[in-house]
C-alpha cells in the first residue's frame with residue numbers, strides 16, 4: 001500500500017492508548033478472508049462508511065462482503081471524540097453558496113441534518129447502546145473577537161435548520177456549568193448528540209452481519225484490479241471477486257486504490273482523556289456540563305465530560321506520524337487543556353491516542369461513483385466530522401451501488417470529482433504551511 005505518512009500512523013501504536021476499548025466488554029472475533037470468495041458488491045474499509053453501506057445493502061437484500069485491513073471500527077470510527085454533529089465540509093455557508101449555488105448548498109445542509117437523524121435512527125432501530133448524551137453542541141468563543149461568530153452561528157442555524165440557538169455571555173457561562181476563564185461566551189445549537197464511537201461502530205458491524213453482510217477482519221486489500229467485468233481484490237490469504245466496488249478507507253486510504261491517488265489528504269486528530277474527576281475536582285473547576293463543546297479556533301479544541309466523569313480533550317495537528325510526534329502533540333494538547341481547565345492541571349492523563357481524518361482539496365465530502373473507474377464508488381473526506389456524515393455516506397453509497405436513486409438528500413457538490421492535491425505523494429508538506437498559519441491566526 002502506498003501511503004503518505006510514516007508506517008507508525010497505520011499501525012497499532014497510535015491507538016494503543018485509546019480509552020474506548022476499555023468501555024467495551026465483548027468483541028466479536030471477525031474471520032479473515034481465506035481463499036476465493038464472490039460477492040455482488042465488495043466494500044473495502046470497515047468504519048462507519050463501509051459498515052453503514054454494508055448494513056443498508058444487506059437490508060436491501062444485496063450480496064455484500066466487507067473487508068478491513070484490521071477490524072471493523074479499527075480506524076477513525078472506533079477512536080473518535082463521539083460528536084455526532086453537523087459538519088463534513090471545511091467551507092462556510094458563503095463559500096458553499098458561492099461555489100455551488102443556494103439550492104445545492106441548502107441540499108447539503110439538509111443532508112448534514114439528515115445524517116444526524118440517520119445515526120439516531122440506526123441506534124434506535126438496531127438497539128445499539130452507545131452511551132448517548134449532550135443536547136446538541138456548544139461552541140465557545142476563545143477570544144472576544146469571536147463573539148460575533150456566536151451570533152452569526154445562531155443566525156445561520158435559524159436560517160438553514162430552523163432551530164433556535166442559545167447564546168450565553170461570558171458572565172453566564174459558570175451558571176451553565178461551563179466555568180473557564182478562557183472563554184468569552186458560547187452558542188449552543190440544539191442539534192446532534194454525543195456517543196461512544198466504538199460501541200456505535202461495533203454495533204453497526206454486528207447489525208450488518210446479522211442481516212447477511214459478510215464481514216472480514218485482518219484482510220487488507222493489497223491489490224485491486226479490474227478483470228473483465230469484475231473487480232478482483234487480493235488479500236494476504238484470499239481473493240474477493242465482485243461486480244461492484246465501494247472504497248470506504250477515508251484517512252487510511254492508500255494512493256494505489258483505484259481513482260484516489262493524491263485526491264485526499266489525511267490529517268491527524270489527537271485525543272487525551274483524564275482519569276475520572278472527583279466531585280470536588282469538578283466543583284473546583286465549575287465545569288459540570290456533559291455538553292459536547294468545541295472552541296472558535298480554526299485549529300479547534302473539542303472536549304466533553306464523559307459519562308464516567310473523565311474529561312476528553314482533542315485537537316487536530318501533528319505533521320509526522322511517529323511515537324515522538326504523538327508524544328509532542330499530546331504534550332501540546334495537555335498544555336492547552338491545563339490553560340482552559342486550570343483546576344484540573346494536576347489530574348493525570350490516562351489515555352492519549354491519534355488517528356487520521358481526511359481532507360479534500362475542494363473542501364467538501366465526496367460520495368459517489370469514482371469518475372473514470374468502472375463500477376466503483378467511494379465515500380470519504382468528511383473534514384473531521386464523519387460520525388454522522390460517514391454513516392450517511394454509507395447509506396447513499398448503498399443506493400448508488402444498487403443503481404437506485406438516493407432516498408436521502410444528495411447534493412450535487414458531494415458527487416463532484418475529488419481534485420488532485422499538488423505535490424502528489426509529498427502533499428503532506430502542505431500541512432507544514434497550513435497548520436502553523438492557522439495556529440498563528442487563532443492566537444492564544
Ligand SMILES: Cc1cc2nc3c(=O)[nH]c(=O)nc-3n(C[C@H](O)[C@H](O)[C@H](O)COP(=O)(O)OP(=O)(O)OC[C@H]3O[C@@H](n4cnc5c(N)ncnc54)[C@H](O)[C@@H]3O)c2cc1C
Pocket residue numbers: 001044045046047048049050051067068069070071072073074075076077078079080081082083084085219220221222248249250251252253254268269270271314353354355356357358379380382383384385386387388389390
Ligand atoms: C481522533 C479523532 C477524533 C475524531 N472526532 C470526531 C468526532 O467527534 N465527530 C465526528 O463526526 N468525527 C470525528 N472524527 C472523524 C471520524 O472519526 C471519521 O470521519 C470517520 O470515522 C470516518 O469513517 P470511515 O468509515 O470513512 O473511515 P475509518 O473509520 O477511518 O475506516 C477506514 C477503514 O479502512 C480500513 N482500510 C484502509 N485501507 C484498507 C485496505 N487496503 N484494505 C482493507 N481495509 C482498509 C482501515 O483499517 C479502517 O478501519 C475524528 C477522527 C479522529 C481520528
